[in-house]
Amino acid sequence: MELVLKINDLRIEFDTFEGTSQVLDGIDLTLERGDTMGLVGETGCGKSITAKAILRLLPIPPARIVSGEILFQGEDILKKSEEEMKRVRGKRIAMVFQDPMTFLNPLFTIEEQLVDVILAHQRGNGSGNEKRGMSRKDAVKKAVQLLGEVKIPQPELRIKSYPHEFSGGMRQRVLIAMALSRSPQILIADEPTTALDVTIQAQILWLMNDLVQRYGHSVLLISHDLGVVAKVCKRIAVMYAGNIVEDCSTAQLFRRPLHPYTQGLLSSILTFSKREGEAQGIKGIIPDLIRPPPGCRFHPRCLRAMEVCKEKKPAMIEFEQGHWVSCHLYHR
């Protein structure tokens, strides 16, 4: 299988007024062609930072890439120039964000914004096999076609609308259309349905699956919601306080969660009713990353913490085929 993205030991710090926050503590991630991977975690785990780091969207300073590499099709993203990154962003790696309203310019029609994106990658794209100087007319045609792909009804009419005339679900479809307009190898979606109603969310998740079937791009879906990730992703990486604690297939995660944090997350999921059993939370709160706990960052909240957990950070080991976990409980 072709390796599309490989992150090696990525460490990122943020300089804040109160001190240096160690937001990413050496993460490893692998994405193969056609993979749909979910990055799951709660506040402060570093999932959004990881996504932005991949696209070099982090403000440096106050962010600082301490070490590590992000290999995209063999080339280290962190070593590229800004000019080179412009050819990657939106074209080879595209991103869809959480709130569709803030990512569409309210003063321009959908048509203008889509055409803008389609034509923006015409100059100096360097890949050689693009139609140089696509005419505006052709760009509009392509834009209408894209809106049809994301199932917007009567796209040739609706394209003339302004963002505020579209509902949240439709705006998100437009953003997905924009993201896919240049046929990227990777689509990163950061909480794409969190701001949407649940029936609209179901539509959008169905659409994402449909698009992956048809175009075969890889997906990195970031969410705090295990249910959302389960609908789209075949693999899940669970993050906690700047670390990936478990990395396995969706089936493996639900059948046999290994890391105590993953188990805690699953037990936090609400059951059908209280009568069926109480949902447990996870005691304690997310640690301060300026002075993170030594050793395993989860140990203060872990019901199964041992002495070694307070001293040494556990390495990531492959417990069973394709199922990786970072926890001293599983060290032989």
Added chain:
Amino acid sequence: MPDQLLDVRNLKKHFPLKKGFLAAHHGSVRAVDGVSFSIRAGGSFGLVGESGSGKTTVARIILRLVEPTGGEILWEGRDICKFSDSEMKERRRNMQMIFQDPHSSLNPRKTVFKSVAEPLVIHEGLSGKKLRKRVEELMEIVGLKREHMFRYPHELSGGQKQRVGIARALSLQPRLLILDEPTSALDVSVQAQMLNFLESLQKKMSLTYLFISHNLAVIRYTCDMVAVMYLGKIIEMGKTETVFSSPKHPYTKALVLAIPRPQAEQPEKMIYLEGDIPSATNIPPGCRFHTRCQAKIGKICEEDEPTTRYFSDGSQVDCHLYRERRTG
């Protein structure tokens, strides 16, 4: 009925639209369009719905933060819509609200102490040692430490802020607590704790809850009765277990199936609703759900509003599929 603490009857709220804004024949936003339900003392009632359903507006009307356009709200048998401002001020002690976003419902310039003490100062005129003692008791009830009293909101976590909001709401010993999306701003692991805490609090303090949420899992976990709202009307209501395990209305069915299931196997038979939720300024004629309904019968759905059908298990539904009584 003697043990109905709150009895809402045919509640309506229409917001007028300015002239010239809409060419439509309806000149208003029918946010709440004839809603009736009752909550028994000690119960947990859930109001569930998506954007534009009107559920938050219903909550605001019950507290008379917004005046209804029509209908009655009976509190222990008396219509509070007819109360004067001073009578209402008294009544407000009995019903309090926990707001959705703990980060914005606390005054950032007030310490925790000041926020929790405020209702006691206004309604009971407390001060000094007596005030301090009451606040400390409340802090203990919600599981916060004494030292938290002198912190400012930004020094607390989301879950802690939510608890401060609860302490404040409990200060006047209300009988009804309206919770508007109390856990949607919290992390998953904290959410479970918060809901378990709310349940034990209810028992300890003999509270009645009105839970408002778009999150069916939260409602399913905490409420014994639920009403599903769509575009200003209740389209199905009944015991939570019944409504969620055997939904009658096509919208409820789609809603239940739409909940993303955190499990490896996804349900095979999904219902995907076509299109978007219509705007409350332009409510479809007939059954307001017909534009997206997967089980639409025909013209009857486009032209006639369904009448409520009642079932022996205490549930009810507004849908033409149930227009004829089943015999045998």
